[in-house]
Amino acid sequence: MLHPPTLTHWLALSALLFSIGLYGIFTRRNAVGILLSIELMLNSAVLNLVIFNRFVASGDVDGQVMALFVIAVAAAEAVVALAIFVSFYRHRHTLDVTEANQICHPGNSTP
Amino acid sequence: MHDGAISTVFFYLFAASSIALALGVVLGRRLLRSAICLIGVLGSSAGLTLVLGFEFVAGIQVLVFIGGIVVMLLFAIMMTSQGHTFEQQPTLRRRVAGATVAAAFFTVTLSAYLNADFPVPTAEQLAVSHEGADEIGRKLLSNQGDGYIVPFEVISLLLLSALIGGIVIARKHAPEDEESDQDQGLANHPSDVGR
Amino acid sequence: MTGFIFENAWLIPAMPLIAILLIAVLARGENRGLAGMIGSAAIGVAFLMTCWLGVSYLRLADQGAAAVTWSIEWLRYQDHLVVSLGTLIDPISLLLLVVVTSVSLLVHVYSLGYMAGDEGFSRYYVFLSLFTFSMLGLVLAPNLVQMYVFWELVGVSSFLLIGFYYTLPEAIAASKKAFIVTRFADLFFLAGILVLGFYVHQLVVAGGSAASVVGAATTQTQALDFATINADSVLLALKGQTGIFGTDLLTVAMLLVFVGAAGKSAMFPLHVWLPDAMAGPTPVSALIHAATMVVAGVYLVARMFPGFAASEDALRVVAAVGSFTCLFAAVIACTQTDIKRVLAFSTLSQIGYMMLALGVASAEHPAGFGASMFHLYTHAFFKALLFLGAGSVIHAVGSNEVTEMGGLRKKMPWTHATFLTATLAIAGVPPLAGFFSKDEILGAAWDGHHALIFGVGVFVASLTAFYMFRLYILTFLGGCRSAEAERAHESPPVMTIPLVVLGVMSLCGGWIGVSHFVLPGVELHAHLAVMGISVAAAAVGIGAAFWMYGGQTNRAETIARSLGGVYRLVKHKFYIDEIYLFLTHMIFRFIAAPAAWFDRHVVDGAMNLSAAVVHRFAAGMNVFQTGQVQTYGIWMINGTILVMVFLWLVQR
Numbered sequence: 001m002l003h004p005p006t007l008t009h010w011l012a013l014s015a016l017l018f019s020i021g022l023y024g025i026f027t028r029r030n031a032v033g034i035l036l037s038i039e040l041m042l043n044s045a046v047l048n049l050v051i052f053n054r055f056v057a058s059g060d061v062d063g064q065v066m067a068l069f070v071i072a073v074a075a076a077e078a079v080v081a082l083a084i085f086v087s088f089y090r091h092r093h094t095l096d097v098t099e100a101n102q103i104c105h106p107g108n109s110t111p
Numbered sequence: 112m113h114d115g116a117i118s119t120v121f122f123y124l125f126a127a128s129s130i131a132l133a134l135g136v137v138l139g140r141r142l143l144r145s146a147i148c149l150i151g152v153l154g155s156s157a158g159l160t161l162v163l164g165f166e167f168v169a170g171i172q173v174l175v176f177i178g179g180i181v182v183m184l185l186f187a188i189m190m191t192s193q194g195h196t197f198e199q200q201p202t203l204r205r206r207v208a209g210a211t212v213a214a215a216f217f218t219v220t221l222s223a224y225l226n227a228d229f230p231v232p233t234a235e236q237l238a239v240s241h242e243g244a245d246e247i248g249r250k251l252l253s254n255q256g257d258g259y260i261v262p263f264e265v266i267s268l269l270l271l272s273a274l275i276g277g278i279v280i281a282r283k284h285a286p287e288d289e290e291s292d293q294d295q296g297l298a299n300h301p302s303d304v305g306r
Numbered sequence: 307m308t309g310f311i312f313e314n315a316w317l318i319p320a321m322p323l324i325a326i327l328l329i330a331v332l333a334r335g336e337n338r339g340l341a342g343m344i345g346s347a348a349i350g351v352a353f354l355m356t357c358w359l360g361v362s363y364l365r366l367a368d369q370g371a372a373a374v375t376w377s378i379e380w381l382r383y384q385d386h387l388v389v390s391l392g393t394l395i396d397p398i399s400l401l402l403l404v405v406v407t408s409v410s411l412l413v414h415v416y417s418l419g420y421m422a423g424d425e426g427f428s429r430y431y432v433f434l435s436l437f438t439f440s441m442l443g444l445v446l447a448p449n450l451v452q453m454y455v456f457w458e459l460v461g462v463s464s465f466l467l468i469g470f471y472y473t474l475p476e477a478i479a480a481s482k483k484a485f486i487v488t489r490f491a492d493l494f495f496l497a498g499i500l501v502l503g504f505y506v507h508q509l510v511v512a513g514g515s516a517a518s519v520v521g522a523a524t525t526q527t528q529a530l531d532f533a534t535i536n537a538d539s540v541l542l543a544l545k546g547q548t549g550i551f552g553t554d555l556l557t558v559a560m561l562l563v564f565v566g567a568a569g570k571s572a573m574f575p576l577h578v579w580l581p582d583a584m585a586g587p588t589p590v591s592a593l594i595h596a597a598t599m600v601v602a603g604v605y606l607v608a609r610m611f612p613g614f615a616a617s618e619d620a621l622r623v624v625a626a627v628g629s630f631t632c633l634f635a636a637v638i639a640c641t642q643t644d645i646k647r648v649l650a651f652s653t654l655s656q657i658g659y660m661m662l663a664l665g666v667a668s669a670e671h672p673a674g675f676g677a678s679m680f681h682l683y684t685h686a687f688f689k690a691l692l693f694l695g696a697g698s699v700i701h702a703v704g705s706n707e708v709t710e711m712g713g714l715r716k717k718m719p720w721t722h723a724t725f726l727t728a729t730l731a732i733a734g735v736p737p738l739a740g741f742f743s744k745d746e747i748l749g750a751a752w753d754g755h756h757a758l759i760f761g762v763g764v765f766v767a768s769l770t771a772f773y774m775f776r777l778y779i780l781t782f783l784g785g786c787r788s789a790e791a792e793r794a795h796e797s798p799p800v801m802t803i804p805l806v807v808l809g810v811m812s813l814c815g816g817w818i819g820v821s822h823f824v825l826p827g828v829e830l831h832a833h834l835a836v837m838g839i840s841v842a843a844a845a846v847g848i849g850a851a852f853w854m855y856g857g858q859t860n861r862a863e864t865i866a867r868s869l870g871g872v873y874r875l876v877k878h879k880f881y882i883d884e885i886y887l888f889l890t891h892m893i894f895r896f897i898a899a900p901a902a903w904f905d906r907h908v909v910d911g912a913m914n915l916s917a918a919v920v921h922r923f924a925a926g927m928n929v930f931q932t933g934q935v936q937t938y939g940i941w942m943i944n945g946t947i948l949v950m951v952f953l954w955l956v957q958r
Contacts, residue, residue, distance in 0.1 A: 005122045007232075011224045013126050013159075017133050017152070019217035022943065024137030026209030026936050027201045032188050036136055036149050039180060043156050046172065054163045055232050061247050064168050065259055068247070071175050072266045076273035078180045082187045083277035089191040090283075096199070098934060205936070212943050219947050223954070 007055045014051060017044035031085050031095040035078065042074045121162050129155035140200070142188045146181060153177050167244040309366060311359045312375040315393040318359070318403065319442035321352035322435040329435070333428040341428035342421070345435050346414040352442070353407040360400055369826035372396030374448045374533075386510045387503065387529050394448035394532065397824045398608055398679055402445040405686045406598050408811075410438045412804035413593040416694055419801035420589050420701060430470060430587070437463035441598050445605070449530040450499045453606070457495070457570065460599050461488050467594060468586040480582035487579040491569020498562030503530050505555060509543050510534065532609055541616040553619060560613050560620035563606065564627075571603025571657050574631040578883055580654060584646040584706075588697030591646060596653050596693050597686035604660045604682055608675065615669040625665020629762045632658030634880070636769040640776065641866075641877040644706045645696045648777050649689070652732070655766060656685050662763065663747040666754040672828055673753060676821030677746035684739035684815050688731040691808035695725035698801055699781060702794035708780040710788035717794045720802040722782050724809035729778045731812040733771035734844040736837075742816035745840050749833045764843050771847025779855045 003009075017040060024037030046067045053063025089095055132155065135148035153176045160169040201209075254260045311317075325348030333341035367373075377392030414434065421430050440459035447453035462485075469481030507529035527534055534540060541556060549558035567573075572580035583595050594600070607614060607624060614621045635654035642648045660678045667674030698721045703711055715722045731738035734745070744767060751760040786792045796802065821828075854861045866873045875881070930941075 002116075002119050002123055004116075004119045007229055008224060009122075012221055013130075015217055015220040015224070016130060017156075018220070019213040020130070020133040020137055022216055023209045023213035026212065026940050027137065027206050029199050029201055030142055032142055032184060032191065033145060035184060035187075036142075036145050039149060039176070039184070040133055040136055040152060043153055043172075043176065046168075047156055047159060050160050050163055050165050050168055053165070056229055058232060061250050062257075064165055064247050065250050067168050068171060068251070069259075069262060069266060071171060072270060075175060075180055076269050078183055079273045079277040080280070082183060083279075083281035085187055085191060086281040095191050097936065100933075100935070208940050209936075212940050212947070215947050216943060219950050223950070226954075 007051070010051045010055070011048070014044045014047045017041075017047070029096050029098055031081075031088070031097050034097065035081050035085075038081075039074065039078070042070060046070050118162050121158065125155040125158040125162065129159070143185070146185050146188060149184075150177050150181050153181065167247060309362050311355065311362050312373075312395060314376065315359060315395060315446060316376055318352045318355050318407070319439050319446065321348045321355070322439040322442070324348060325435040326432050326439070329428050329432050333431070338428040341431040342414070342418045345431040346411065346418065348435065349407065349411045349414050349438055352438075353411045356403045356407045359395070360404060363395065363400055367395075370397055370824075372533075374531075377448065384507070384511075386527055387507045389451045389530065390449060390528065391452055392448040393446040395446075397826075398605070399445050401679055401683055401820065401824065402598075402605055403442065405683055406438065406441050406445060409597045409686055409690045409808075410434075410441075410593055412807055413589045413690070413694070416592075416697070416801050416804040417587075417589045419798045420697055421587065426470065430467075433463055433466045433470065434590070434593070437467065437594060437599070441602070444602060448532060449528060450502065450532070450535070451530050453609075454492075454496065454499055457566070457602065457606075458492065460594075460602060461485065461492065461570070464488075464583070464594050464599055467590040468583045470586050470590065474585065476582075477585040480579070480585040484579040484583050487576055488569045491566050491576055494562045495566020495569075498559050498566065499530070501555070501559045501562060502535055505544060505547065505559075506530075506535055506540055509540055536610065536612040538612070538616075541613055545616055554617065556613060557617040557619045560610065560617050561623060563610060564614075564620060564624060567603030567606040568627060569603070570606075571600050571661070572654055573603070573627050573658065573661060574634055575882065577631060577635065577654050578886060581647050581650045581879070584644070584650050588646065588693060588700055591650070592690045592693030592697065595650065596689040600653060600657055601660065601682050601686070604657060604664065604678060607661065607664050608679060611664065611667070611675055612669070614664070615667070618668075621665055621668070623665075624661055625756070625759060628658045628661025628663075628665050629759050630658070631655070632662055632766050633762050633769075634658075636766045636773065637876055638879050639773040640769065641873065643708050645699065645708050645711075645777065645781065646693070646706055648708075648773060649692050649696060652692075652770065652774065653689055655770065656681070656689065656732070659744070659747060659763070659766070660685070662759060663750060666747075666751045666756050666759055668754070671750070671754055672825055673821070674747065674750035676825040676828070677743065677750045679824045680746055680820040681743035683820050684731070684743040684812070687808055687811040687815050688728040688738075688740055691724055691728040691805060691812055692732070694801075694805055694808065695721050695728065698797045698805065699725075699794075701797055701801070703788070703790045705788070705790060708777065711781045711786075711791050712784045713782070713786040713791060714794055715782040717791075718782075718796045720796060720805060724802075724805040725782065726778065727809045728812050729774045731816075733774050733848060734767055734840055735771075735848075736841060737816065739812050739814070739816035741840070741844075743820075745833075745837055746821060748840055749836045752833060752836050764839055767840055768843035768847040771844040772851050775848050775851035776855055779851060783856070 021037045021041035021044065024040065025034055028034045028037060049063045049067045049070065053060070053067075057063060085095060088100070092099065129152050132148045132151040136145045136152060139145045139148060153172060157169045157172040157177075160172060250257070251259050251263050322345070325345050328344045328348075329341045333339075333344060363371075372394065373396070374392050374394050377390045379388055380391045381389040383389070414431075417430065417434070421427055424430065437460060440456045440463055444453055444456035444460060447456060465481050465485040468484050469477050471477045510527055510529050529535075544556040544559065545554045547555040549555040565576075569576045580595060580600065584591055586595075614624060632655050635651045635658060639648050639651035639655060642651060660681050663674040663678035663681060665674070667678070698718065699711065699714060700706055702714070702718060702721075705711075727738070731740040734741045736742075744763075748760060748763050748767070751763055854865065878884075930937075
């Protein structure tokens, strides 16, 4: 039947989730979409921490503590990012990040 | 819940659902739908954490990630974009590049995992129960060498400053502020430059 | 040597420094009249302190004692190679202190009248105080480096004061000329310092715990101190080493130092800057270019006299250069018509006299050394007086040309009387100051059996009397030759009082036995024969001057015409300036111009090329700067992956 999951299975799963998040960051055009992908990646990081806590340092709770920290930081990051998006949207009436290329060379502003 | 056939079944179940839903998050063209998919991914992750035997962390994931962050993201989506409009398709070049990079990253990471020699857990180590939250609490607030009291306090400061910063950035400008902004000229108004 | 003023001799140079700060703070705009008061008061205090120091020295110290009474460590390179800042009190530094502070005080007071109403009144006093500070620091220097630092500082203040009227092109040119010529000479001085510092330090360190070579060397023995350099054992050791061109090291070092001294003292062939330096205000010429700074070279040679004496060749060079300059400048002075230029050439001639005196001295017969210091001292007073008197005349007439003066005797009685005193003094008429010092120099030359130098000395004494009386007659006697001279009137008391004080000093200064003070224990004897010769020479010169210029005859022009080409040669100062100009043009055309071309085309070209390459490259890289954060992200992750793979490969 199904092979019981080993450490490698778990890690492969979290790496796959992380890579999917990475793809999302690079391809989403909406800023909130990018933020969703980032949350996905943070989630995979949390998963990684608890996986290692389970399989490598099962006597300690440090991995869980770090996971809690990651969640807290993710919350803070989401707050600030959303504030920036709201501000950005109010000025531009769009959240398309390909439009946000003000820092590039003037002669080079192809979207 | 960390052993036995049931947990194996649950692992594959949650793994499959989280991967599928994650693909839904990044590939879907409707933001609202993506957000709903994200809720599913996070829920599956909480389930996976539960499979590992960490009930407390799983609970926090559901409460904070789904209940806090994703709900906030939904608010943002509703405030900023019209949920019914399609997001524009990224260019093909961008999609190919993104897929290549993501695949390469996955390959490298996985090969690193496969080549690393992690200590193999013994059966009795795996049998240790992590069901109590009291130890996590003690660890968080301990001021011993292995305690996390300082990061804990720093995180609280971070959250507070993020809160204040969010308000400052996102609040609507009062009319008198608008005037003073105009006095300061266009340089302070990137929006005006862009328009 | 103990006592408050010995240990705090640094207060003397500190006074003008404080004056600079006070003038800078207080004497601005409307208050600029205050500058003169502050400057004069500060230098007055410095003069009183010098007097106190002198009296304490005479009462408390042994005769001829020398001691560094105050010192702070400044730069420590190694043991025995420490540069310190200190005050060296000995007879010659004390003598110079008295000369500098007294002449400077009188010039400060005189300038109150002379510079009154000038736009740059406070600037003038700042420069003057800066000069006084630097000169006092130079005089008190106990080591070569401190002396060099202040040596350059007097050079800078001289530069500033020559170019004081910075709207006049000739003043700017003169200041640049003075600076460049003296700087050029100072380069050799610096080389001399480095040579001495290196080898003396080697001797002190390597000399078998220093004792065998330097005698009683202690941890306090510093390679650059005059005390160490002038030690007999060090000089002998230096003389034992080979230098360049078949000379010994000591001679090389001393000659290098002498080039610096010659530049500052305007010895031939580095004399060209001094006549031009007369473009500065006349009191400045009196202070810097007659009494104090230009004798710094003589002072330097006197400071290092044991070295020059030990290396006899170097001393011979000093004597030769001194005598030649002395004669050369005196000849030119006979033909000049600009009152300040005559005095400038006279200064050159007299400094040559001092160098000559140093050159005929030796370790066994140091009479010339004392005579040189004596002449330095008397010359400072009568030459400052001559310049200040000339300044008074220029102030009244508004011109430097003696051809536009004449007949001022009645109109400016005080100026006339004091100028006449100084003229008699410089001509060597007994019992005025110049007679005694000049007589000692000639006596020293006679004793040293330097027949040629003695002959030159006597001839120059006669020439000096001639050109000085020529100047006197043309300026003060006869009839007025211009409308300005008709209208001339006596200067205000603030200008005449310093003249009178200097007049008294010129009259009585020679009665003080400076030589005995400088050279205690050395028996000095007067030569009646030499005295007679010198008085006769002066009388001949004076007689010739009256014969040529006294009456209403035109004998002078007749003689000038009969001399023809020779006269023109002398009148144009032997065309030395023109030779320098030609050489400078050669340097410009064949060295500077190719260097400039190389710089512009090769060096700059290489720079421009590299800039252009970078610019092209940047323009190429610009394509990647899309402003799309996602693109940047992709590249970042790409890079990270590459680094990971690379590290992984390397690790295996």
